[in-house]
Amino acid sequence: MRFESDEIVADDDGFVEVRKGKKRLPRRLSEKNAENEQEHNKEFENTEKIIVSVTSKEILPKQFGLAKKLRAENIDNILKITYKNPYKVLIEFEDKTNAQKLVNCESFHGLGYRCLFTNERILCYGVVKNIDLDIEDKEFQDSLECEHQVVSVRRLKRLTDTGGWINSETVRICLRSVFTPICLYIYGYRFKVEPYTFPVTQCSACWRYAHPLKICPTKNNLCPKCGKEHANCETKEYKCLNCKGAHMALDKSCPIFLKEKANIMCQENCTYGKALCQFI
Template sequence: MNSFAVLHVDADVEENDMITEYRESEMTRSSGNIDEPCNRDEGRNNNTSERPLKRSRELDQDEIWSTMVRKAKLYGRAHTENNVSMRIPEYKIEVSVTCTEKLPKQFGLAKLLKAANIKNVLKIKYINSFKALIHFHDEDSADSFIHCKSFNENGFKCQRTLETTQSYGVIKYIDLDLKEDEILQELKSETEILSVKRLKRKNTNDGHWESSESVRICFKGSSLPSHIYIYDTRVNVSPYTYPVTQCSRCWRFGHSLRMCPSLKVICPKCSKSHPNCETANYKCNNCTGRHMAMAKICPVYLKEKKIRELMAESNYSYKKALTLYIPPSPRSLDLLKDPPLPISSAVRTNEPPMSATPQESSTVEDHTYAKITKEVPGKLRKKSKAEKGMSRNKTKEKVEDIKKAGRTYL
């Protein structure tokens, strides 16, 4: 008890000392020895005092937010000056060159470019014997090469890889007796017509190709007219969809056997280096899936088909349509690579297979990939009174049928 009392007395003494120190500090503040702005406790207790204004300063340009925009990729070129090697950044403009005949080799093509006074060529890249990509340093050199008469007269088709200088449309139900020259002479349109070609189709009886009633028209420019006139009769023009070409040597997409850059023969069944075999273990050469290389369920084939739909719908080049392509989900790709077994082979039932009626099959719309990407989801359409009445009648008929059968309807 005595020790506790002593501790309690000491605590009271310390508290009295703190009170006296606080009173002395208040007296010194009131006398003006300490500046008021430095007194934080007084500012908190005195609610009527105004807050001091912030000092004004000049605006620093380095502290202003700036928007960062990614520029085009720069390509460097080696340059030596005073025995010092350096890289000079430069822009790349890509121009595609195609021809129906084989292009000259790199030095031969460079000789033709020099003879036509085409300068600032950075690189020549060969895709195959009939197509090459030429990289230029500036726009003027690329334009002079595209509009060069010597190259255009020799059958070279030059255009930028992200631009389209020509558009293709199709007119149907053209008599087989009319020749291409006669059709081209009688066609009239606001857009300049460059060429006409009658399309072919495969005969289902013997498998040979024969002429069809559809004609492909090449227009100058990137816009496709909605209609043209033939013999003063208006004919609608529909976009031309490029077919998915597949090589019968390497079984790759995008080129034919004539333009194949490879000399190795690939098997379409097992993807090995031999013409053909009798194996039942299929392996695709494009996606390594368990199907043949020419199967229509191949993901690579479906990708090429969708890209060509975008090209036809919006008149894009292949390279631009490839940038807009949206790949499917990984689950759908797995199903395409390894398709499941059909239900009829896995489970045998006595019931006949269900098939769609002609009315149901006719109501199914043919949606293309380009149309689906352009569609905007909207609100669901409400049922009309007639549709509601028909649904009520159907339910009543079902109830009557169930009662006749002797069942209980819940």
């Protein structure tokens, strides 16, 4: 005997499954339960996700290999693993305890993996000028004396009169701190630290913003002049790939470029997830 509340489900093989339906509640109780469910869903949505970003200069293991390494370190309660590219993976956790275990995992650090929470505002950037060109980045980083941890160091390049790029005497530093320090010490001498203005990241293949060529999701070479699928052309009728305006995709007056620049400039610091995609 089947009741009206029962649910019939037929699969592809012709088998029929009958699932027991819920009892029909009085209208007042149904409305109350609906309100409670909406409130619960709202609280769940407001709960911030716990995500750890794992990056490496070498190609990371695939899902099976990564899962094996996590199990070996007794890191559990993983909700989802998302590969952004071969060098970056996002791991979402059910609780912060296991996420913290991954961030502090010495074996992962020994493999050259960088594990950090994506939602923590812990990174700031500054520049140090007049650094000799023969000083390597590693030597510069090893000689730094600062109260904050140095995450990365990169010598900036400058454009020559002939249109080429060469190393400059300015070095950008990334620190694990909320605000950029006024100064730091190199071999015991005091050096001034100036705020770093983030450049707008634009892909040189699809000409979209917010990602470089290395992690372009399309890998299609589009024309910056007309927007069609070829490297370049001689057309004089420009069409921007971003705003559809009558200018090249490289035009600095593009409203999309100006909006992207304003969004970056207004940030005194940024989350690791943001920095990972654009700046580091």
